[in-house]
Amino acid sequence: MAFYSRVSGSVGVITLQNPPVNALSAAVRQGIVDTMHRALSEPEVKSVVICGQNGKFCGGADIREFGANMRGPPLVPMIHLIEAAEKPVVAAIEGVALGGGLELALGCHYRIAHSKARLGLPEVTLGLLPGAGGTQRLPRLIGVPAALELITTGRHATAAEALQLGIVDEVTDHSAVDAAVKFAQSVAGKSLDARRISTYPRPRSPDLAEIFEKAMKEVRRSARGAIAPVTCVQAVHASVTLPYAKGMERERELFSTLFTSGQAHALQYYFFAQRAVSRWSTPSGARWDTSKPRPVHKAAVIGLGTMGRGISVSLAQAGLSVVAVETQEKQLLEAKQAVSGMLERSAKRRGVPLADDKIKYNCSVQAVADADLVIEAVFEDMALKKTIFQQLSGICKPGTLLCTNTSGLDIDELASQTQSPELVVGMHFFAPAHVMKLLEVVYGPRSSPEALATAMEMGKKMGKVSVAVGNCRGFVGNRMLKPYLEQAFFLLEEGATPEQVDQVLEEFGFAMGVFKVSDLSGLDVGWKVRKADGLVVPGSTGKSARIRGGSRYSPLGDLLCEQGRFGQKTGRGWYQYDKPGGRVAKPDPWLHGFLEEYRARHGLVARRIDHQEMLERCLYALINEGFQILQDGIAAGPEDIDVIYVLGYGWPRHRGGPMFYAGLVGLDKVLERLEHYHQVYPDVLGLKPCSLIRKLAASSSPPIHRWREFIQKPRSQL
Numbered sequence: 252m253a254f255y256s257r258v259s260g261s262v263g264v265i266t267l268q269n270p271p272v273n274a275l276s277a278a279v280r281q282g283i284v285d286t287m288h289r290a291l292s293e294p295e296v297k298s299v300v301i302c303g304q305n306g307k308f309c310g311g312a313d314i315r316e317f318g319a320n321m322r323g324p325p326l327v328p329m330i331h332l333i334e335a336a337e338k339p340v341v342a343a344i345e346g347v348a349l350g351g352g353l354e355l356a357l358g359c360h361y362r363i364a365h366s367k368a369r370l371g372l373p374e375v376t377l378g379l380l381p382g383a384g385g386t387q388r389l390p391r392l393i394g395v396p397a398a399l400e401l402i403t404t405g406r407h408a409t410a411a412e413a414l415q416l417g418i419v420d421e422v423t424d425h426s427a428v429d430a431a432v433k434f435a436q437s438v439a440g441k442s443l444d445a446r447r448i449s450t451y452p453r454p455r456s457p458d459l460a461e462i463f464e465k466a467m468k469e470v471r472r473s474a475r476g477a478i479a480p481v482t483c484v485q486a487v488h489a490s491v492t493l494p495y496a497k498g499m500e501r502e503r504e505l506f507s508t509l510f511t512s513g514q515a516h517a518l519q520y521y522f523f524a525q526r527a528v529s530r531w532s533t534p535s536g537a538r539w540d541t542s543k544p545r546p547v548h549k550a551a552v553i554g555l556g557t558m559g560r561g562i563s564v565s566l567a568q569a570g571l572s573v574v575a576v577e578t579q580e581k582q583l584l585e586a587k588q589a590v591s592g593m594l595e596r597s598a599k600r601r602g603v604p605l606a607d608d609k610i611k612y613n614c615s616v617q618a619v620a621d622a623d624l625v626i627e628a629v630f631e632d633m634a635l636k637k638t639i640f641q642q643l644s645g646i647c648k649p650g651t652l653l654c655t656n657t658s659g660l661d662i663d664e665l666a667s668q669t670q671s672p673e674l675v676v677g678m679h680f681f682a683p684a685h686v687m688k689l690l691e692v693v694y695g696p697r698s699s700p701e702a703l704a705t706a707m708e709m710g711k712k713m714g715k716v717s718v719a720v721g722n723c724r725g726f727v728g729n730r731m732l733k734p735y736l737e738q739a740f741f742l743l744e745e746g747a748t749p750e751q752v753d754q755v756l757e758e759f760g761f762a763m764g765v766f767k768v769s770d771l772s773g774l775d776v777g778w779k780v781r782k783a784d785g786l787v788v789p790g791s792t793g794k795s796a797r798i799r800g801g802s803r804y805s806p807l808g809d810l811l812c813e814q815g816r817f818g819q820k821t822g823r824g825w826y827q828y829d830k831p832g833g834r835v836a837k838p839d840p841w842l843h844g845f846l847e848e849y850r851a852r853h854g855l856v857a858r859r860i861d862h863q864e865m866l867e868r869c870l871y872a873l874i875n876e877g878f879q880i881l882q883d884g885i886a887a888g889p890e891d892i893d894v895i896y897v898l899g900y901g902w903p904r905h906r907g908g909p910m911f912y913a914g915l916v917g918l919d920k921v922l923e924r925l926e927h928y929h930q931v932y933p934d935v936l937g938l939k940p941c942s943l944i945r946k947l948a949a950s951s952s953p954p955i956h957r958w959r960e961f962i963q964k965p966r967s968q969l
């Protein structure tokens with residue numbers, strides 16, 4: 252709703268009230284319309300201020316209302332009512348003015364912002380465009396290039412930048428509401444002719460055609476199939492070619508197309524999913540709201556390789572005192588230099604104070620004795636990690652949380668090396684650890700709810716999106732990667748090339764296809780794991796070379812590693828690069844010849860595989876594993892899996908995540924295709940439909956938010 256008051260005798264103040272961000276729900280819109288009429292009809296009121304309750308102007312349209320039966324006064328006429336008013340209306344912007352919130356402010360005659368406020372039109376991140384006049388007013392106010400940039404990226408501008416751009420008229424370090432009231436008094440009775448943005452002339456400039464062409468090229472390049480950025484450019488284009496009223500019609504038309512699109516549904520689902528994962532729960536009933544995190548003031552990192560360095564940076568930037576340990580003096584010095592550089596660059600980029608003095612470097616593990624939390628980040632080697640956990644258990648003060656940065660090792664095996672297994676959790680960071688937003692927080696069967704809550708809280712402090720996951724091989728992300736990669740290898744055996752498979756995945760929206768990613772992260776990483784698992788059998792020939800434990804196996808990755816082809820770092824992998832460390836992947840005729848020779852050796856006849864089959868086999872195998880993970884209770888809900896895949900594995904955000912995508916395609920269709928492929932390849936376990944997808948499909952494919960009801964409660968994990 253909106254609350255009305257009169258201050259200083261002549262200023263009507265309208266306060267939006269809809270916690271937590273004063274989104275423009277039907278009740279708020281109705282409240283604004285009613286209170287505006289009241290302010291305009293009261294003869295004592297000479298000017299009006301619109302502000303938001305609790306220091307937040309407005310977070311935009313109420314996204315939760317989208318799709319429901321939309322009631323209440325529409326936004327566009329509501330904003331026109333404000334703009335057309337004969338009394339000056341001043342927006343007092345505190346906290347945020349985003350989306351419809353900024354559009355509301357643009358309908359006001361003046362805008363006063365607090366210096367800490369953020370303003371923007373982030374609709375594009377929800378698969379939409381600013382649909383309440385933003386695409387027509389903003390370019391008229393600040394010009395096409397700046398408006399295009401803000402609208403197509405959705406980024407938030409600071410108050411200082413908004414002032415410089417001309418979005419706001421004044422910035423204050425004090426109460427924006429008080430400043431707006433004062434301002435409103437000062438402009439009472441003045442002409443508003445020059446203050447109604449909709450009456451401004453269309454933006455003109457001789458280079459407009461060029462500007463739009465460049466913007467369109469840029470969004471097409473970076474959008475990876477997302478339609479909203481392209482449509483945003485089209486809507487802004489209308490502001491220069493059409494008069495305001497016609498431009499609004501065009502905005503509405505384009506908005507409607509986006510509003511009903513699958514991409515908008517996916518992005519809005521993802522918006523809430525990313526927020527939902529912080530409300531974690533485990534199969535045993537431990538929950539975010541009943542588990543209290545321990546205080547952590549001092550943290551330690553053991554092992555200062557690439558991951559340890561990034562983790563140290565993240566901890567220091569979160570304001571913690573950090574002890575960084577590397578036992579070899581030379582490596583310690585190298586790491587110190589590297590970390591200082593990373594902190595310096597990051598401080599410059601983010602405009603925050605340098606956190607270098609937060610980190611103390613040490614060669615001895617003993618230095619972690621008084622840390623509240625230790626993150627071990629040595630190589631992915633169970634024996635080495637076990638030794639370190641035994642050491643830590645003897646060194647650390649009672650109650651220290653012991654965390655391991657691992658991408659898939661057994662947390663419980665490590666916990667069993669310590670005297671307090673309940674204080675052991677996994678923290679799977681993604682490289683580069685100080686940049687990537689995702690953190691998988693892994694609880695073992697003996698981790699305490701308090702330990703899990705502490706690790707989740709620590710992730711939040713580091714600015715990560717933390718997802719709580721159960722303990723199993725590869726956790727959620729890497730466990731799902733296995734059947735996906737496996738299918739990609741099988742496709743090569745059957746006649747595809749790495750370029751063809753990658754092209755299909757990139758057209759789907761992945762930033763990089765599976766083989767380019769493999770080259771980037773290093774083929775030797777998986778090879779080491781497969782060797783440790785006894786899967787690599789050098790020199791094996793005949794049928795047995797392609798079977799392990801009764802299931803189909805492709806040794807292609809192993810064979811490339813045996814040739815020293817580890818990817819980018821060696822200049823050769825699934826592609827070739829101009830030098831070791833090179834970044835530009837080029838098709839490699841050697842690899843094509845190698846594949847032909849491999850197929851001939853194994854009696855495999857190459858066939859032309861269509862795009863749909865490539866895509867379905869890779870994605871549906873991955874999705875099937877996702878359902879198994881839900882069934883096993885390793886992830887609490889599909890949102891957890893989707894957030895992990897979008898933030899950690901380059902899954903296109905506009906497709907919501909693998910589980911959402913499965914729902915969009917139709918669970919019965921995914922099931923039918925899995926059944927088909929499993930019939931063709933009965934020796935591929937990853938294609939055998941999991942019982943949960945069968946159950947859901949048999950229950951008329953309920954919407955994703957109801958899937959949890961169909962998951963059998965697995966055995967207790969905590």
Ligand SMILES: CC(C)(COP(=O)(O)OP(=O)(O)OC[C@H]1O[C@@H](n2cnc3c(N)ncnc32)[C@H](O)[C@@H]1OP(=O)(O)O)[C@@H](O)C(=O)NCCC(=O)NCCSC(=O)C[C@@H](O)CCCCCCCCCCCCC(=O)O
Pocket residue numbers: 271272274310311312313314315321326347349350351352354373374377379380381382383385506507510511523526527
């Ligand atoms: C605001 C934030 C920056 C705050 O961040 P913070 O970290 O402080 O907090 P959280 O992000 O955790 O959020 C707290 C809490 O609030 C929920 N929430 C936040 N914003 C909204 C919102 N806008 N609506 C609803 N709920 C919101 C959030 O989910 C959290 O709750 P939870 O329970 O999940 O933990 C940050 O929150 C943020 O960035 N918010 C989003 C800002 C944004 O994107 N705004 C734009 C919204 S879209 C919009 O404004 C559209 C308008 O341009 C135009 C609308 C026109 C509508 C016309 C409709 C007509 C339909 C036409 C149909 C045509 C079809 C046909 O023709 O048939």
